[in-house]
Amino acid sequence: MSPATVNARISPRGGLDVLSRHEVSRLRDASSGGLHELLRRCALAVLTSGSASDDPRAALVRYPDFDIQVQQQDRGIKIELAHAPAEAFVDGKIIVGVAELLYAVVRDIAYVSTEIQGSGEFDLGASDDITSAVFEILRNARILRPHVDPNLVVCWGGHSIGREEYLYTKSVGYQLGLRAIDICTGCGPGAMKGPMKGATIAHAKQRRRSNRYIGITEPGIIAAESPNPIVNHLVIMPDIEKRLEAFVRVGHGIIVFPGGVGTAEEILYLLGILLHPDNAGTPFPLVFTGPSAAAAYFEQIDRFLRLALGDSVAEHYRIVVEDPREVARAMQRGMDKVRAHRLDTKDAFFFNWALRIPAEFQHPFAPTHENMARLKLHRDQPAHLLAADLRRAFSGIVAGNVKEEGMRAIEQFGPFVIDGEPDIMRALDDLLRAFVAQNRMKMSGEYKPCYRVVAAD
Structure with a gap:
């Protein structure tokens, strides 16, 4: 039986009401030089937000007739959806959170294509220009928030985790939220959703407003890990390397939950940067944590890292088992050190310019x-x-x-x-x-x- 679909026409808000004719043309162009197929894939991913599948082809197979068109109108732009998943609508109206994620898709695809890749202003083979491009994408997405003390924790971990591990990520998120800490993840399910879900309850208890649940993804992964429904700030980076750089530039500390190869990739990315001599003495709180059942998992990760990179690598992380409160406290103590260091070095709180990221970690x-x-x-x-x-x-x-x-x-x-x-x-x-x-x-x-x-x- 075919899934229910909806045809709709919506008006973007939040800074996406103006696009150039060239941007609109490229978003509609299905040729090899156009962006339409990329737009279609990413849009379908957010319209099926919360999907339990990690098959990047599943959504397109399920909704083969889905299409999206960006139309230029006299008063701005309109987004036309054809055969869109009905689950993204309530009584014929698109869910507000889903609409915001859809606007983010159009915004980032258009911006990266015209202002980063097509402007000629960035040499994407040069390290400094890559970092500047990451900054500009995040600024355009309104992720960078000045005049705020360090309070953003990045949570990494697997999309495919068991119930016990998932509940533990929620408990950690809850403890972070009680301490007015915002959450950034890879935006998908599992360990990317749990901390956000826990933090929402704690933020509500503390009557805290303007909470940030940031999801950072990239086109190659979004179809397999569609954004979870709690994400309220979505950013689509051009590739995995810029996605990883975005995490370490905006985050003030990182928590790693159990995961698979993607989590191992993230761990090695950050530790490789911290091991570079130019970053010696730069505070960056990093905690590996999980429930008691995950103790053996982290022991094996620790053995592998020590074998490959030397015992000194363990100086850059701490393993905490079955103690969400201590994880949150460790992050808070670590961010106090980050704040003091940024003040001493006159570095921004909202973007870690001083961290040296070698070219080996930046080139796709x-x-x-x-x-x-x-x-x-x-x-x-x-x-x-x-x-x-x-x-x-x-x-x-x-x-x-x-x-x-x-x-x-x-x-x-x-x-x-x-x-x-x-x-x-x-x-x-x-x-x-x-x-x-x-x-x-x-x-x-x-x-x-x-x-x-x-x-x-």
Whole structure:
């Protein structure tokens, strides 16, 4: 039976009432140089907000006739939806929160195309320009809030987690909310939704208004991890590297819950940056946490990180098990140090300009079989460079699991081959096998690995 659909015409608000003719034309253009197909995919993802599927193709299969058109009118623009999911509407009117996410999709796709990629003002091969582009996208999305003390915690973790772990993320979010802390996540389900849900209750109890539940995503992942309904500020970055940079530039501390390869990628990204000599002494509170049942998970993560990057890597994080209140207190203490450091260095509270992010962590990694095979996964190099390539390895597996281009590559050429130093490969293989056994790779259905680890001596 076909799902119910709705045709609708809506008027954007919140800074999206003016687009140029060129922007409108590109958003409507379905050719290779146009943005329409990207717009259609991302729009459908937010219209199915809260979906339990992590298959990026599922929504388009379910709603094959869905279309979106941006029309220029004498008084601004109109967004026309054809065969849109009925779940996004109540009594014929689009849900306000869903409409806001839809406006964010149009805003970010148009802005990145014209002002970042097409303006000629940014050399996206240069590190400083990449950071400036990240700043401009976040500023255009009205994410950067001046005159506010550090209070934004980024929560990372898996979209495919068990009930006990999910409830724990809510408890942590609740404790953060009681302390007037805002939440930023990857915007999807699981560990990305739980902290926001817990914080909403605590914020309500504290009668706190203007709460921020920020979701930062990118086009390759949004269809597999559609925004959860609590997100009230959505930003679509151009690629995973700029998404990760956005997290560490706007966040004042990071909490990591149990997750799979995407969470491992995020961990390696941040630790690789913190291990760079230029960032020595820069406070950045980082806590790994979960319920008692997740203790073994973090022990294995800790062993892998120490083996690959050296025991000193553990100086940059703390593991807290089954104690949401202590996690929130640790974040609060850490953000006090961040505030003092920013004042001393005259750095902004709303954007961490001083943090050095090496080019190895900024340039987009194309998850091809050739690129995966060329990764340098050995310890005879600086730890931050090994972390960069380990991050790329996990990024490739994420692509093979849930991103359209990665899935096509696996279907055409078979699993990615990951080769490197035997000790690291054995530890990596053990870690990935544990993710599979704990159902952290996929929300539903049997998982078929998109990779093969070579661990021979």
